[in-house]
Amino acid sequence: MRVIDFRDAKCRHCYKCVRHCAVKAISVKDEQAHIMIDHCINCGRCLEVCPQNAKTFASDMDRVKGYLRQGFKTIISIAPSYAGVLEFDRPGQVVDALLKLGFAEVRETAEGAAMVTNEYKKIIRENKMPNIITTCCPSVNDLIEKYYPECVPLMAPVVSPMIAHGRYIKKLYGNDVKVVFLGPCIAKKQEAIGDERVFGAIDAILTFEELAIWLEEAGIDIHQCEEKPMGNPDPKINRLYPVSGGIVQSVVTEEEADEYHKVYVDGLENCMEMLECLKQGELTHCFIEANVCEGGCAKGPASARWNTSYVKAKVKIENEVSHKAAKELPDMSTEELKKKFQDNRLTDRMPTEADIREILKSTGKYTPEDELNCGACGYPTCRDKATAVFQGKAELSMCMPYALNQAESMSNVVMDVTPNMIFVIGSDLKILDCNKKAQELLGVGREEAVQRYIFEFIETQDIEETLRTKEPVIHKKIRLEHGKMTAEETIVYIENLDSVLVTFQDVTREEKMKEQHYNLKVETVEMAQKVIEKQMMVAQEIAGLLGETTAETKVTLTKLRDSILEEED
Incomplete structure (x- = not known):
């Protein structure tokens, strides 16, 4: 799922x-x-x-609300981390708030932890396993089964406190009761609903974040609630399960202290390092508490909305705990609390060396020196990323240096092939950069150009005016190269650099063609004028014969001449 x-x-x-x-x-x-x-x-x-x-x-929020609407007896199993995450004046106020939402009873998951503690103690006393890894954290369990299957035999064959508690509640009240786990962990959802080995113990999962939303919708303020007791006996030291080292403290008493070396590891990277050590045979006879979340469950991903300090949560939880073993243990057998873990190793298709080299070449990496291993794509090395591309997990475009080089190369191509002369001029009129066409205009290379000032080469009144007023100059005709070149000048102020972008577009050819076109029109007009004069003479003669006025003919021909000249304007 x-x-x-x-x-x-x-x-x-x-x-x-x-x-x-x-x-x-x-x-x-x-x-x-x-x-x-x-x-x-x-x-x-x-x-x-x-x-x-x-x-x-x-989210299971709608499912849980549905249970309550339909009248199912619904019991909350609340993770002991609530004491470090939720805000209240007295713990019993949380119980009252949950009862107000419609739950029939509120019991602590630490009750299930007490059962798990008892099973761990049995395994320690048997002293048959070379190392024992706790199996309370579903993420650690998945990590081992999928990525470190060699360590599966070292996993304690015991369900998590949540599953133990769910099974016990259903044994206590019957299978018709609905059990909802409330805690800070999103992995519990997969464990409860997606793992067929323990399916049916828990009917729904709520996170502390979801509870806060629900209480707000219902207009329930925990601080205004009464103090009511939990529905279970005091689980005492087992309330320490959500803090780092809490399982070890609950399980390894003086009686078991000499049997195994107690170790607690939290944080995913630390857990992976520990598992690597186990694979290499570097640890022996250790009882290992493993938790993916740094600081334990109190820092679960669904608790961050309130608790930003692990130390604060740890202190709050420990203040609510009696450091004594639980006396009243639920009646649950080892078989009812057993879970068999298995090798679920992944079988991703692996590339050959030729495949990797081909993918690396696609991102401009032809030699080992080209492999920057910068990690920007998310993978530790370029080869790891190439493997991910081969497996369909990553895309070639995820390589940041390659994408940047491509963008820069395209930019340089555009700058180099454009027929326009482009400069970036600083506020002191020093040349900051220029393209190839601009270098041709100056008659020097880029390295020399950026050490000199623009006024050494061309007139700078327009540039100075733009630097002063920050107003652009758009398509202004000027003369360059001592009048040999006609150019359209555009100057734009660059605010964050306090400089200007100057572009000269060579329009000399266009201006010459325009001049030739104008001269051709002038010649045409002159020819038309001569025709008019001849026509006038003829018209006067004809007018005398026909009785027409000379003025009418003159007006008509003059309009013809003017229409030709107006085309130029």
Whole structure:
């Protein structure tokens, strides 16, 4: 199922999501980013960093409201991270707010954590596994199954606290009850609905962000609510699960302390580094708490709206926790809490060396020295990006240096082939830049030209006037090369450079043709004048014979002459 994705956005030349996706589960097609479901571990990092806020999330809000409208007994399993994320005066106010929304009961997911803790302790006491990786974080579980399948045998075969709690609530109240998990994690959606191994334990997922929207719509202020108790016994130290190191503290007591070395790792890159160490056999007999989110679940991607400080959240959660083991454990067997993890490794088609070289050549990389490995495209090396192009995940145009070179090359081509003379002149009248045609006008190369002043070559009254007034000069006729060239002068002020762009368009040929055309018309007029004079003489003679006036003939012929001259104007 598709839990998260991007709306249509201006992804061209951005690729921030690709850069921040450690597993490269984002493809770019037609300049639009898309999440590849089979590659994604639903950590939500891409959605946090997207500068256009182009995220979409498969919300269960309508489903949950539907359960309540239809009268289903619906129970909330609330993640213990609520204590560090939501704003309240007393924890029980959160319970009252949820009851006001229509839920039948509010229970802490930490109750499920207590069951998981008990199972972890059993595994530690058995002392059969060379290393034990906790399996509470669904993103870590996906990471191992898809990208580090060699480490699957090291995963504790236990469901997450959410699944344990959902199964227990349904065992307690019957399968007709609806269980809704409320927390800061978007990966829980995939775990609850998309994983057939645990399907049915949880009916819907709500995030803390969605809860805030719902409470606002319903006009419920948590601070104005009464304090009401949770529906479960105190899970005590198991409320520490959402903070970094909280699982280790809950599980490894003095009794188990000597059995395994306790380690907690949070942050995706750190988890990947830890898994690489396990692959290489560099860690032995460790109990490893692994969490994709830095700082633990308290910094989950659906909690950032309120909590900007992990330290603040950690302190708030720890203030609500009793550092004692839970006494009243729910009646759940090891079999009911078991989960078998599996090798789900990806099988992407890999390019040959010839394929990679061909793709690299397409972006101007012919030698290893051409491979800048700048990472702007989102991939660590040019070869990695070429592999992604081969697999259909990336586009050639994503290479920023190549795109820039192409743009600059096209700009240089235009500048070099244009027949116009183009200068950029500074406020001190120094030549800042000029194209080839301009260099021909000056009679010097670019390197020498940019060391000299424009007034050494041409008159500069118009340039100085534009620099002073910032008013442009448009298509003004001037003479250059000591009167040998006629040019149309255009001068535009460049504000951010305090300089001017000067363009001279050589119109000498056009002016000569216009002059020749004018001379031809003058000759025609002169010939017409002679015809008029002859006609006048003839007309006078004819007029005398016909009784017509000479004036009428003169007016007609004069109009003919004037019409020819008016064409020039």
